[in-house]
Amino acid sequence: MYCKLCRCKAIIRLPYAKLSLCRKHFNEFIERKVLKSINRYHMVNSGRRVLVAVSGGKDSSTLLHILSSLRSTLKLELYGVYIDLGLGEYSKYSRECVEKLFKTVNVEYTIIELEKGLGYSVPKLSSLSKRPKCSICGLIKRYTLNAIALHNRIDIVATGHTLDDVIAYIVKEFITGNYSQLYKLKPKLDAIPGLMPSRIKPLIEVSERECLTYAISNKLPVHYGECPYSPEVSLEMEIKQFFNRLEVKHPGIKIQFLRKFVKEYSKSLEGSEGNIRKCSVCGLPSSSDICALCKLVGRVDGSYSRVLDFHKYIEGLEFKHP
């Protein structure tokens, strides 16, 4: 099988685009696709200081690599962050990969160590609060990214959510009747000046398979292992499997579904963020008087002091050159 553009050996066939591409042309195709999504969804209108959250997995690593190749075109000031959630060897190896990647792409970065800053790892906080690890993990990541952004005049936080992730969440929120959360799946969430950065998903039209191909073909330092706490079966994974099987029979169906959602549905979600205000304890964004992290730690400890210390820890961190 040969590349449609240069007749070199193809590494991937993309039926939805009626293309087979070699390594070089696949890279160019994906980078152009991300640039188009950024423009299509007006992702970088609200500033140029962009923080990229990198976990060490294939998707966020691909995101950082692509944004670094687009930074002069888009005039971006890129910063990276890795959050060490305290998941033992898994976190340790992920961090090694991410630090290598920051060096490769020459992006200033900072590392957040949760156990050092907050005094709890994700598994510890999960067992003390009796809440699932994945929900604690999500909460910590959102909080931390908002806090870093606030203290470093970051305009935009970019995350590695892919086409498959967003589709799986859309369907899951419909199945579980969690309609009020659908607004979060838009390609871009607007900033609230002085309180919250804009949040963007530049990989929203890139599939996980494309991210994986990009990561392997560019030899990115990626942790291909699974999070030790990811469940054996989950609704998201089953939805992904279902859509991947549909895509084989109906090439392009995933992107069509996403675009319909964004075009037809997400307009009706304007304003469904609710009334975002400052948490009365820590000052970070919250949909109620006290934010989710303060509530959680307050319940576990009987005091908010760990959150306030965590906040100071984040405030004291600096971005360093790789």
Add this chain to the structure above:
Amino acid sequence: MGIFKVKIIPKNIVREVNIPGRSEIKVYELLEALNFVVEEVVVTRGGSEILTEYDTVREGDDIVVFLAPSGG
């Protein structure tokens, strides 16, 4: 004859696909035998060569199937 060893990442397991009488097969045949669809995997040979579903693999090749869906 006809045994193809495949490492599956991130599960980190090795599976053997037995297709009697064949010393080489197409990648799509291998995926079918493993019950994967093309949209959920990337297949490599020898560590760095990325294969399409129409490439041919031989017995004894160092084949790795990476699963694309992540998270939960």
